[in-house]
Amino acid sequence: MKGYGVVKIGQPGWLEKEKPVPGPLDAIIRPVVIAPCSSDTHAMHGGSGPKENLILGHEAVGEVVETGNLVIKFKPGDKVVVPCVTPDWTGRYIQEGKYNAHDNTMMGSFKFLLAKDGTFAEFFHVNMADANLVILPEEIAPEAALMTVDMMSTGFHAVELAEVGYGEVVVVVGIGPVGLMSVAGAQLRGAGRIIVVGTRPNCVKIAKEYGATDVVSYKDGDIVKQIKDLAGGTVDKVIIAGGDGKTLTQAISMVKPTGIVSNVNYYDASDTFTIPAPVWGLGMANIDIRGGFCPGGAARIEKLLNNIKYKRIDPSKLITHRFDGFEKIEDAFLLMDKKPADLIKPAVFIKW
C-alpha cells in the first residue's frame, strides 16, 4: 500500500509498505479525513529522534476495514474517530490512574510515529480497538470530529492541568491550533480574562472568537512585563502551547505564588530550560510546573465530541486549508512544513 512520510530525516516522500495486519484486539482503518500536525513535520526534520521509512500522521477519522477476532464493538464499514493516543489499557501507568498517555513508558500510549506507521496511508492500524475507537456521531461533521483527536484533546489537557477555575486570569502562550484550543478550553472552564501571546492575524482573530480578551505580541517587548502591566501583577495560570526553553522561565515569572504553569508544548530535543532560582521563589513559591501529553482512548474523545454535539464549541474553525484526495496529503504536509502566515490547520478529505 501507499503512504506518505519520512524517507529519511529531512526527506519527506511517498512510501510503499505492506498493508498492516490486525492482532486479535486490533482494527485496520482506512482514513476519510486526516490532518497533518506540526509534530509530523517536526519528526520529519529529526526533532523527535532518528526515523526512516516511516509513514507519518496521527490525526484521522476513518472507516473500519478489518478487525481482530476479539474485537466486539466494531465491524468493517463503521465510520470512526481515531484518538491520536491509543493506550495499551493494561499498562502499568494506566493502572496507577493518571494521564493515560504513558501506558508502560513515557508517551508509551502514542503509538503512531513512535511504535508504528501513522495515518497518512491507505490503511493504518489501531491497537485495542474496542477501547480506543469511537463511532463518528451522525450529527458531527468528520472534520470537526477530526479536531478532537489531538488539537482539542491537547489544548484542553493544558486547561485541565492548569485547573482553571471560575473568573481566573489565564495566559495562553502560543496560539497555533493547540493554543487556540487552550483558549477555547479555558473559556469553557470558566476563565475570566484570557490573555494570549501571539502575532499572526488569522490566529489572533480566531483566538478572540474562542474567548481571548487581550493579545500580547513579542514584537512589542518583553511579554512578562506586558502581561504583568495588563493584569496589574501576576496571573492565576499560564498555559504554554508554543515556545522554546525560555518560555518556561517567562511563564513562571508571570504566575502568582500558588499558581500553575501548564505546558503542552512539545520542545525540541535541543532545548534547555534555564530558570534562575529567584524566579521560582528560591523553591518556596508553591508554583506548580506541570506538563504532559494528552490523554487518549475512546471515553476521552466521546466527551470532547459531546462538546461539539451540544454546541459548546466549533473546533472546525481551525481548518483554514482544505485538500481533496489521498494524493493531496503531500501538499497538505508540505504546507504544514512551510507554515504560511494564514495557516492554522490543513485537512485532507479522502474519497475511496
Add this chain to the structure above:
Amino acid sequence: MKGYGVVKIGQPGWLEKEKPVPGPLDAIIRPVVIAPCSSDTHAMHGGSGPKENLILGHEAVGEVVETGNLVIKFKPGDKVVVPCVTPDWTGRYIQEGKYNAHDNTMMGSFKFLLAKDGTFAEFFHVNMADANLVILPEEIAPEAALMTVDMMSTGFHAVELAEVGYGEVVVVVGIGPVGLMSVAGAQLRGAGRIIVVGTRPNCVKIAKEYGATDVVSYKDGDIVKQIKDLAGGTVDKVIIAGGDGKTLTQAISMVKPTGIVSNVNYYDASDTFTIPAPVWGLGMANIDIRGGFCPGGAARIEKLLNNIKYKRIDPSKLITHRFDGFEKIEDAFLLMDKKPADLIKPAVFIKW
C-alpha cells in the same frame, strides 16, 4: 433605623432597631440594590429555626458609610459588593482550607440572619471588611453584581462540588435562580449535555439560554426513568438545586458509579433522606454525595465578577421583577414569598 424582617415566626414586617456599630475590623453599609431570597422567606416561616425581631436579607450591593479603625482598604462612599458569606478568616475550619462557609462552626461564616440583622435595613454591618468586601467594578451594573453574592456563588459551588468536566452529562434538578446559575455554571465548566428538571415556563426558557439541552418535568412521570431514558443510562453528575428528602435518592439513582451528587438545596428541618441501600450500590458504588454552603469572601466574589466583566455570563437575566425605593422591600419580599409563576428573582433599587 428601619429594617424589614421577621417580627415573629410567620409574621413579616417593618422593625425599628439601633443603627449597627462597627468593630475595629468592620464596616457599616447602606444598601443600594438588594434582593430577597427564598431563604429569607423560609426563615420567616420558621424553616431555619426560631427567630424574632430580626431584620432579614443577605444579598446586597451598597455603599460604605462607616469603617472600623483597623480597616484599610475601604472608606465611606465606596460602592461595594457584599458576599452573603463573610467568614471570620481566623476561624478553625478556614485554616483547614476547604469550604470557608464554616469558619468556626457549621455555616458559621453566614452571619446575616444567623448571627445578626440582615441587609434589608437602612444600614447593615459587615465583619472583617478588608477581607469580605469588594469594590463594585465600574463596568458592571449593580444588579448584575448583586447576582454574584449568593445566586452565582451558590449555583457555581454546586458545579465545583460536582467536579464537572468537559463533555459530561449533567443533570440539574430545580431551576429556580440557584439552579439556573448551576446550569450556566455547568456550561461554563465544559459540560456537554445539561438536562434540567423543572416546569415553570419562564425558568425553562432561561435555562435553555444558559445552556440546558433537555428539559424534564415531574408532570410527565418519574424523573429518574425519564432521565435514564434520555441519557441512555446513568449520567455523570447530578446537581440538586431544589426538592425535598426524596430528591437525594432520585439523584443517587440516576448517577453512574464513580459519579457525584452535588447538593446546594437548603432542606427543611423536617425533611428526611430515606435511601434504600441498593440505590447506593450497597455502599459499594463510589458515588460521592456532597453538599454545602457557598464559599464567601472577597476573592471569591471578585472571580465571579470577572466572569461578568469578561462577558462569560449575564446573571442579571435572573431578575424578573424590579422595585424602586427602600420601602418596596416589603413588596419584593412578599412577592418572593408568594412565588408567582413568572418570578425568578426580584430586586429592589434604593436611592438615598
Add this chain to the structure above:
Amino acid sequence: MKGYGVVKIGQPGWLEKEKPVPGPLDAIIRPVVIAPCSSDTHAMHGGSGPKENLILGHEAVGEVVETGNLVIKFKPGDKVVVPCVTPDWTGRYIQEGKYNAHDNTMMGSFKFLLAKDGTFAEFFHVNMADANLVILPEEIAPEAALMTVDMMSTGFHAVELAEVGYGEVVVVVGIGPVGLMSVAGAQLRGAGRIIVVGTRPNCVKIAKEYGATDVVSYKDGDIVKQIKDLAGGTVDKVIIAGGDGKTLTQAISMVKPTGIVSNVNYYDASDTFTIPAPVWGLGMANIDIRGGFCPGGAARIEKLLNNIKYKRIDPSKLITHRFDGFEKIEDAFLLMDKKPADLIKPAVFIKW
C-alpha cells in the same frame, strides 16, 4: 473438578464443575492459600442476590497452571497473588480514571461470585492475567500476601476515600478484619488519634496494636455521644467498616463540617439509610459521604505488598485460625459463617 460454594441459597456444599478454560488473555490458577470472607457467607445466605451452584471464594494466593496465548508475563508454575478485583481494563469507567472497581458497570470489576466461580476450587479463572496477577515476592509469606487482596485493599481504600491527613482524629466503626486494616491504614497515613468502635476482645487487642488510641463500645451507650465526649466535639473523618443502615447517620452526626464519611461496609439489600436533614446540616454541611469497592489490578496489589516487604505493616496478624488441606475449606467457611468471638480471619493452606 471440585469446588466449595453455594448449592442453593442457604445451603453451602461441595460442587462438581468443569475445569475452567482460559481465554487468550486469561490464566487458570490453582489455589495455595485461600481465605473465606464474610461476603462469601453473606452470598451463601442470599444477601447479594440469587445464587446457585456457584463456587465461592475471592481471596487467594496460587500457582499458575495454564495461560491464554496472548499472556506474556506469566507461565505455569508461577506463584501469584490474585486481587479480588480483576478489572477488564478496557472498560468504560476505567477510562474515566477513578476507582477501577467498576469497569463497565457497578462493581463490574469484581468477577468472582458475580460473574463466575470463585477461588474455593481446584482451579479458578483470572481474566486479563498480565494486568491482574502479581508474582508473589520471595520475601513475603503467602498468608501475608493473601491479606492484601481484599482486607488491606478494602481497609486502606476507606482511608484513601477519607483523605486522612497528618494528625487528624479518625473514627473507625467496626473492627472486623477490614476495619482493622482501616485502623492500620489510618495510622500509616498519618492519623493522630484513632477511635475505634468495637467490642470483641481479640479485635480490640489487635486494633490497639495497629494504632487505635481509644475504644468505644455500643454496650456503653450511644456511640455518637461517647465519641463526641472523647474528642471534645466532632471529628475529622469517620470510616465505616461495619454496621447497618443506622451507622451512616451516626457517622454523619459525629464528623465536622468539611469532614468526610467514608464507607467500605457492604450493606444488606434490605438496609435503608434514614438520615434526618439537620444531621447533614440541611444539605449545607460540606460533609462528603463517600463509599465504594476497593480498586483492583496488579499495580494496586504490588504497592500493598511493598508495605509488607518494607515492614510498614504485618497484616498476617488478622489470621487467627489456620487450616491445612483443600478439603478444610468447608471447615473454614463454616467457621466464618459462625463467627466465634475469637475469630478474625481463617486461612486454608493447600498442598497439591
Add this chain to the structure above:
Amino acid sequence: MKGYGVVKIGQPGWLEKEKPVPGPLDAIIRPVVIAPCSSDTHAMHGGSGPKENLILGHEAVGEVVETGNLVIKFKPGDKVVVPCVTPDWTGRYIQEGKYNAHDNTMMGSFKFLLAKDGTFAEFFHVNMADANLVILPEEIAPEAALMTVDMMSTGFHAVELAEVGYGEVVVVVGIGPVGLMSVAGAQLRGAGRIIVVGTRPNCVKIAKEYGATDVVSYKDGDIVKQIKDLAGGTVDKVIIAGGDGKTLTQAISMVKPTGIVSNVNYYDASDTFTIPAPVWGLGMANIDIRGGFCPGGAARIEKLLNNIKYKRIDPSKLITHRFDGFEKIEDAFLLMDKKPADLIKPAVFIKW
C-alpha cells in the same frame, strides 16, 4: 531588650532593640526553647537578601507576656507553640485556599526575618495570635513541640506536595533535619521503600530509624544512576530537601512519567536550574514539579502535635545539641553555622 541576630551581612552578634508592642490582634512572647535553623545562618550570610540590625530566629516555644485588646484565646502566662509561618489570615492568597504560606505575596506569611525581628530575643511579636498560636499540650515536651514549627511542618509539607501513597517508592534527597522529617513523614503516609541521599553517619542512622530503607551517597557516583539501579527504574516520587540547582534536574531524571518532584529546599539566590528538555520528556512527561514553603497557623501545628501526642513520631531525635540559658543562643547559632558532622539540630533552653 537583647536579641541575637545579624548586625550586618556576615556579622552575627547581640543587638539592643526596643521591646515589641502588640497590635490589637497580636501577642508578645518570651521564648522558652528556641532552635537556630540553617535559614537563620543563611540569612546572616546574605543568602536571602540584604539584612542588618535584625534579630534572627523563627523557631520557638514560649510564654505569652502581653496580648492585644482583641485577643481572646490567650493570656499572659500561657505556654505556647509558635508556628514559624504566621499568616495574615485575611490575605488574598489565603482566600484562594491553597498553601497559606503566601498570604498577600510570595512567602508573605513568613513574618520573622522578612518583616520583623525574630525569636532570638527576650521578647518577640506574633501577629493574629488567636489564629496563629497553640497552647503547648501538657503531654508534650517543649523541645518536641519545637520541632513541629518548622522542621516537621516543612518536611511533612514535602510529602503532602508529593502526594505520597501506599507502597510507593520515594526518594528523599538531603537528610538534614528537614529531610529527616520528610523521611518520617513519608513513612507516616504509607510509603513502601524510602531511598535517601546523604552521607553524614548521624543523619543516616536517624534516617533509618525514621523509616529509610536504602541510603545512597554522592561519594559513590552519580546518584541518579545509583537510584535507578536500586529501584530497577524510575521511582514514584522524589523529595528535595537539600542540594543546589543541579538537584532539580537529577530529581526529574529519576522520577517516573506521572510522578511528582516535590521541593522544600531553600535555594540560594545565585542558583540556576538548568534542565535539558529531554529530561522532562520534551514537556510531555506529566511529571509535576512542585515546591513551596510550609503552611502556617494554629490548626496546622495542632495536627502535627497530635502526631507526637499519639506516639506516631518523636521528632526530638533531631536535637543533637542542647544549650542552657538565653546567652547560649550565640553558641547554638555559631554551631549551626559551622555544621559539625554530628550536628542535626541544636536547641537552647531558656529559664527566666
